[in-house]
Amino acid sequence: MAGHPDKGGATHDDSARATGHRSEVTLTVNGTPHTLLLDHRRVLLDVLREDLDLTGSKKGCDHGQCGACTVLVDGRRVNGCLLLAVTLDGSEVVTVEGLADGTGEPHPLQKAFLDRDAFQCGYCTPGQICSAVGMLAEAAAGHPSHVTDPAAPSGRPVRLDAAEIRERLSGNLCRCGAYPHIVEAVEDVI
Amino acid sequence: MEPFGYVRAGTVREAAEALAEHPGARCLGGGTNLVDLMKLGVERPGLLVDVSRLPLDTVEELPDGSVRVGATVRNSDLAAHPLVRDRYAVLSQALLAGASGQLRNAATTGGNLLQRTRCPHFQDLSKPCNKRTPGTGCAAREGTHRDHAVLGHSEQCVATHPSDMAVALAALDARVELDDGRTTRAVPADRFHRLPGDQPERDTEIRPGELITGVVLPAATASLPSAYRKARDRASYAFALASVAAVLSTAEDGTVAHVGLAFGALAHKPWRAERAEAALRGAPATEDAFAHAVERELQAARPLRDNGYKVPLARNLAVDVLTRLAARRTRPGTLQEDS
Ligand SMILES: Cc1cc2nc3c(=O)[nH]c(=O)nc-3n(C[C@H](O)[C@H](O)[C@H](O)COP(=O)(O)OP(=O)(O)OC[C@H]3O[C@@H](n4cnc5c(N)ncnc54)[C@H](O)[C@@H]3O)c2cc1C
Numbered sequence: 469m470a471g472h473p474d475k476g477g478a479t480h481d482d483s484a485r486a487t488g489h490r491s492e493v494t495l496t497v498n499g500t501p502h503t504l505l506l507d508h509r510r511v512l513l514d515v516l517r518e519d520l521d522l523t524g525s526k527k528g529c530d531h532g533q534c535g536a537c538t539v540l541v542d543g544r545r546v547n548g549c550l551l552l553a554v555t556l557d558g559s560e561v562v563t564v565e566g567l568a569d570g571t572g573e574p575h576p577l578q579k580a581f582l583d584r585d586a587f588q589c590g591y592c593t594p595g596q597i598c599s600a601v602g603m604l605a606e607a608a609a610g611h612p613s614h615v616t617d618p619a620a621p622s623g624r625p626v627r628l629d630a631a632e633i634r635e636r637l638s639g640n641l642c643r644c645g646a647y648p649h650i651v652e653a654v655e656d657v658i
Numbered sequence: 659m660e661p662f663g664y665v666r667a668g669t670v671r672e673a674a675e676a677l678a679e680h681p682g683a684r685c686l687g688g689g690t691n692l693v694d695l696m697k698l699g700v701e702r703p704g705l706l707v708d709v710s711r712l713p714l715d716t717v718e719e720l721p722d723g724s725v726r727v728g729a730t731v732r733n734s735d736l737a738a739h740p741l742v743r744d745r746y747a748v749l750s751q752a753l754l755a756g757a758s759g760q761l762r763n764a765a766t767t768g769g770n771l772l773q774r775t776r777c778p779h780f781q782d783l784s785k786p787c788n789k790r791t792p793g794t795g796c797a798a799r800e801g802t803h804r805d806h807a808v809l810g811h812s813e814q815c816v817a818t819h820p821s822d823m824a825v826a827l828a829a830l831d832a833r834v835e836l837d838d839g840r841t842t843r844a845v846p847a848d849r850f851h852r853l854p855g856d857q858p859e860r861d862t863e864i865r866p867g868e869l870i871t872g873v874v875l876p877a878a879t880a881s882l883p884s885a886y887r888k889a890r891d892r893a894s895y896a897f898a899l900a901s902v903a904a905v906l907s908t909a910e911d912g913t914v915a916h917v918g919l920a921f922g923a924l925a926h927k928p929w930r931a932e933r934a935e936a937a938l939r940g941a942p943a944t945e946d947a948f949a950h951a952v953e954r955e956l957q958a959a960r961p962l963r964d965n966g967y968k969v970p971l972a973r974n975l976a977v978d979v980l981t982r983l984a985a986r987r988t989r990p991g992t993l994q995e996d997s
């Protein structure tokens with residue numbers, strides 16, 4: 469069993485494993501590896517914001533209900549507020565701060581959000597953008613959505629119209645109601 | 659949250675041993691329900707046994723034509739899997755009707771089956787709740803219960819089971835595989851969840867120390883016309899007010915050859931409509947026959963003060979889905995659902 473708390477290296481002492489409340493965790497965040505000794509209670513969102521000073525990812529609800537904390541873990545979009553950091557040992561995390569390319573050029577979706585004025589207060593925006601990046605990859609990999617025609621052949625990329633974009637981004641709420649421009653921004657990059 | 663130990667299991671046996679040694683331990687799948695409940699103080703495990711990296715992450719066809727889904731397959735991957743989309747459309751549709759893209763990427767098959775009720779009083783430590791703390795009473799029965807059960811509830815608890823996936827599994831005659839590290843057993847999906855009775859703290863038939871290792875989708879219901887339909891307060895990212903999973907095939911003469919029908923959000927478990935199914939087998943596959951059979955099933959409903967709307971809602975959903983499936987005959991996959 470891996471995932472030993474507090475002790476360096478594998479141990480056969482079950483009780484020690486079960487009573488330790490911290491573990492060493494290595495996360496690669498936006499390309500940079502970090503090895504941290506973390507209390508098991510820490511969720512990824514808090515580690516990003518508090519330990520790594522990456523405050524782009526936002527805490528809206530802390531219960532999986534808003535999507536403001538959306539980041540990419542091993543390329544997949546997830547809610548950082550419900551992921552215990554200890555479970556992610558060895559993972560690659562990308563946050564909104566890591567979407568720009570090496571030269572600092574913003575990601576096409578970041579540009580599209582600016583061009584379309586796809587926000588008001590901006591609180592949901594990092595989550596919206598990370599979610600859209602993950603969502604585009606899912607559609608390209610042939611993942612269907614609730615509004616995809618069930619008769620569409622499986623395994624082929626899904627063409628995204630406005631209804632598909634709305635459904636696939638439904639896990640990201642926007643209190644300012646910027647949805648129409650968010651959909652347009654995503655349409656601009658597909 | 660209280661401090662807890664953490665172990666990552668490499669094998670089912672290791673996980674089972676950790677559960678056996680630590681009675682306060684919980685398995686951790688995607689964590690989308692358990693971590694939420696830990697934040698709320700509803701769950702306070704002393705040890706988390708992380709099962710999410712167990713080698714149970716595949717969907718494979720077995721020699722007898724059934725399909726085995728590992729317990730750690732993520733909900734999004736299961737919904738997208740060609741074997742599921744092409745042969746068990748109702749399961750793919752049910753998964754896609756639940757939660758959000760982000761949550762489905764994390765949620766596992768095992769965790770989805772074992773997610774707890776969304777009853778707001780269950781999640782609120784200041785409220786009496788027999789499911790959370792047996793013997794304290796039920797805040798929902800006379801309180802907020804618009805989303806609660808109309809079928810099979812008890813004096814003790816009127817909660818519903820929130821899973822969409824489980825409703826599809828019930829209609830498909832799937833089996834849930836369990837393993838305690840020494841022996842394995844399989845339970846029919848429609849008998850895995852239980853009615854509350856006088857033990858509302860028990861959601862399912864799982865025994866202490868057991869893990870879910872997988873779900874088997876039988877060959878008998880493969881490729882039959884099937885569909886899932888869910889009514890909710892908003893178009894997406896909301897739990898069901900009522901839902902229906904249906905599997906239907908018709909014979910040459912237009913009579914019902916096979917029918918599997920289950921309701922979601924009406925009871926403490928996916929409600930397998932056995933009376934309706936019995937009435938329909940061999941009957942003409944017509945809207946009238948569907949309405950008659952579904953009404954017969956729903957005669958058992960005992961709505962609470964504020965949730966009577968669920969009965970006609972469930973009726974209309976079921977009759978509509980069955981009628982559309984009948985129109986398709988056995989031609990696979992052409993039901994465009996609207997929500
Ligand atoms: C905002 C929000 C909206 C949602 N909307 C919907 C919806 O519309 N429809 C729907 O169906 N669901 C919905 N969900 C619930 C979601 O589907 C569940 O949280 C998810 O499926 C749970 O899976 P998990 O792997 O994350 O489970 P976990 O949280 O990891 O675990 C849940 C339970 O299962 C146990 N467990 C996990 N794996 C195993 C195993 N292999 N063996 C034994 N025990 C195990 C855990 O100990 C725990 O008790 C929603 C959730 C949120 C937060």
Ligand code: SF4
Nearest residue numbers: 777787796815816817
């Ligand atoms: S309905 Fe069940 S879960 Fe809700 S308060 Fe009553 S006992 Fe608790």
Ligand code: FES
Nearest residue numbers: 528529530535549
């Ligand atoms: S903060 Fe994570 S979903 Fe709201």
Ligand code: FES
Nearest residue numbers: 588590642643644
């Ligand atoms: S821009 Fe304000 S919440 Fe979306």
